[in-house]
Every structure is written in C-alpha cells, then in structure tokens.
Amino acid sequence: MSDRLFIFDTTLRDGEQVPGCQLNTVEKIQVAKQLESLGVDVIEAGFPISSPGDFNSVIEISKAVTWPTICALTRAVQKDIDVAVDSLKYAKRKRIHTGIGTSDSHIKYKFNSNREEIIERAVAAVKYARNFVDDVEFYAEDAGRTDNEYLARVVEAVVKAGATVVNIPDTTGYCLPQEYYEKIKYLKEHVDGIDNAIISTHCHNDLGMATANTLSGVLGGARQVEVTVNGIGERAGNTSLEEIAMILKCHKHLNIETNINTTKIYPVSRMVSSLMNMPVQPNKAVVGRNAFAHSSGIHQDGVLKNVGTYEIMNPKDVGLDDNSIVLTARSGRAALKYRLKVLGVSVEDDKKVDNIYQAFLRLADKKKDVTDDDILVLAGADRTASHAVKLDYLQVTTGLGVRSVASIGLDISGQKFEAAASGNGPVDAAIKALKKIILKQMTLKEFTIQAISKGSDDVGKVHMQVEYDGSLYYGFGANTDIVTASVEAYIDCINKFRVK
Ligand code: KIV
Ligand code: ZN
Secondary structure, X not given: OOEEOXXXXXXXXXHOOOOOOOOOXXXXXXXXXXXXXXXXXXXXXXXXXXXXXXXXXXXXXXHHOOOOEEEEEOOOOHXXXXXXXXXXXXXXXXXXXXXEEOOHXXXXXXXXXXXHHHHHHHHHHHHHHHOOOOOEEEEEEOHXXXXXXXXXXXXXXXXXXXOOEEEEEEOOOOOOHHHHHHHHHHHHHHOOOHHHOEEEEEEEOOOOXXXXXXXXXXXXXXXXXXXXXXXXXXXXXXXXXXXXXXXXXXXXXXXXXXOOOHHHHHHHHHHHHHHOOOOOOOOOOOOOOOOOOOOOHHHHHHHHHOHHHOOOOOHHHHOOOOOOOOOXXXXXXXXXXXXXXXXXXXXXXXXXXXXXXXXXXHHHHHOOOOOHHHXXXXXXXXXXHHOOEEEEEEEEEOXXXXXXXXXXXXXXXXXXXXXXXXXXXXHHXXXXXXXXXXXXXXXXXXXXXXXXXXXXXXXXXXXXXXXXXXXXXXXXXXXXXXXXXXXHXXXXXXXXXXXX
C-alpha cells in the first residue's frame, strides 16, 4: 500500500507576494480553478488581513472551487484570525494557517520576546482558531534555523492545543537535505502526540535546495508538501509543484502517491507564467521550454533509436502534446479553441472566443509563426475588458532628427478623450499625451521591453512599474507595436490604482 502525500499549493499566497506577480481576483479564480483540476488538496488563497484585495480573493476563490480545502494565512494574532474566519465563510472545506517565528533570531529581533512566551502565543493562536474551524495548521517560521529540541516543544504544545497540521518551514532556504530530513525525523520520534497531526514541509529555494529538502522531509515522515507552480515565491522561490509530482511519479519505488493529474501540469504552468508575467527559465525542470528538447547530435541519435536513452519521463505525462496542430492565418476557431484548452485557458463564451480569434488573425497576418506565448498574450488581452480606462487609438510620428509627436484617444468608462504631445522619443510623446488626459501625479519607475520569441515581426511584452500616491503599481502590455504595448502597460497600471 502506498502512502498518500497531500499537496498544499501556495502559488496564490507565497507566489503572489512576489513584486510584479500580483493578480486581480478574476485571474486568481482562473488559477484556483486550474489548481482544482490539477488535483491539489489545499489552496492557500491569501493572507486576508493584509489587504482588502486579499480578503476578497479568499471569499471569491472559496465560492469558485468545490473540493480542495481553502486555506487563509494569519499571524498568531486574534484580529488576523477573526478576519481569516470571515473570509472563509463560503469555503466548503476550510483551514486557518496561523503561526509565529521560532528561531532565536526571530524571537529576539522580530518579537523581542523569549522562548516560553512564544510557545504561549503559539498555543493561544491555535486554540483561538480552533473555536472557529476544525482544521488548523500551525507554522513555526524559520523552523529551518530553529534548534530541534525547542522546535519539538513548540510542535508538541500546538498539537496538544488542537493543530491538525504542523508546518516546518525552511523560511530562508538554509538547510541541507540531510539536516532537514533529520529535523522531520526528530519531530516524528520525539513529539508526544505527533501522530495526531500531519507534518508539512515548506522549503524556500535560496540555495537551490528547495526540492531536495522537500523530498528529504517526505522521506523523514512529512505527509504534506507546500509548493508553488513553476516554483515562484519570495526571493528565489518555493519548491515547485511539478518537480515534486514528477519525482514521485518517476520513482514509484518510494510508494508515495499524490492526487495530481500530471497531464495538467504544462497547461497550468503556462497559465501561471502568463498571468503573473513571470517567464519560466528555458532549462527549468519539467516545464522549461528545453526540458524535453534534445539538441546535441549524440542525444538526438540515441532518442531516435530508443526514447528511454535520454528521456526519463514521457512529455505527454506532463501535458506536453506533440504540437501537431500548427496555428497559421488559415486556422479556424476550433483549432484556436483547442490550443487555448491545451494551454489551460478554457473560454466557453463564443463572443470571447471570437474576440481572441480576430486578434489572432490580425497577428497571424503580421507574423509567420504564432507561438503558444503569443496565443496566451492574446487570450490575456481580454482581461482588459473590465478596465475603466482603455486605449482607443494611438498615432505616433517619429524618426531620426525629428521630435516625436503622438496623438492618443482614451475611452474612460464610455467617454472619449483625446490629446496630443511631443517628446524625445515615441514612448515619451505617447505617455506625455496620456498624462494630458489622466491628470494624476504618477511617475514611471521601471520599464522593460521583451520580445516573446525572435524575429522583427514578434510581439513585444512591456512591463512597467508606476508610482502613484505612495504605492507602486505593476502593468503589462503586449503588441507587435512596442509603443502601443508601452502605452497599454501604463494604462494597465492606471486601472489598478486604488483609492486610499
Ligand atoms: O516561508 C515561510 O516561513 C512562510 C510561512 C508564512 C509559512 O511562508
Ligand atoms: Zn514561504
């Protein structure tokens, strides 16, 4: 009989904390639904006290998904727990994830406290949360650098107080795999009542050891792993969901099973990368562009003779199809819809499909190969549908030895506005014109242009960071015309401005 390992996905909490990766509620629901169909057991949907946006996302995700447990993060603070309880009111299965730092450095510098007081606060938080929900997970922040003896005392106290899951985070990604294995094993062997709770891993990747440490934790006795799609997360990220799922699939002798439908891995990875504007490195294990590409002559020869010579997993097992349908200007709506589905975007509304299809045809006219990334960008373009400020038209005259001039038309909640301006380049002129309509004190802080693949006919992706009213906003635009993409990115930021 194999052992069941629970998959706790924190893409929408730890992953979403990363600057530039913020999603709106509609996008978070899209990701949550994909995580549900991937088969994750727990979705950490947010940190509700941190912002009204996070609170609302936990509410809406709770309504949108059916069987995974919805988890909300808190500090070991009653007010946090009250807000989390409120945010989970629509969840069919709910969990509160509360905790406190337990390493000496957290105790001294973060809390100006002592070990005994930290245990009291931990126990009080777990007991308080148990008044509202049956499923309470406790995290011992920086457990990776907490000495095992004290950690065991903390864990024993919180399990006694009613914690159903105990999370042992290697918050700073410091542990060595052997050390982390021993930590989990020590808890299994020294904590009275540990069998009443599940031990969870939560490993960060600062030294590139997140997956190795997570696996070591599982071998030491942990039966829940906290992971993110594509390994996104604070700093160097978290353990990647896809790596753990495929390690267990490839190493069946470990006798550990998850509920993950691995054939959904690739579409979910693409969708998260596209929505969060976070490219996946080409050589990333399992989901990188080159993960199944054999380029050297010797490898190609071996794979052609027998695929097992250089391939330890079947690309189909992670949802990579054979790309036999190539999209061109002659492709129909059905082919486009199929490709979108493979990429994890299910668009049921015919009008939406039609909008994406029209945009696809315009792009296919300009560009020979329409890639998966292009298609995701086109589908994502639809997210501007709910925006109050939209770009109506843009005309720019530019060249060598002349000052650039731009005229712009905006649609603001159905009303049309126009302006013109000159600048020292086409983007400068266009943004100056835009600022004549949007009379707000906003400053462009960061501006990057990136081609999606190669070729002068490529779609350019623009990421911008704009400061407004003391906060930073991240925006994204994509177009074959990079000046238009830049203005779209600026407008994307404007649509995110919050009223304080
Ligand atoms: O890395 C960490 O310690 C965390 C906790 C809040 C679980 O993310
Ligand atoms: Zn973390």
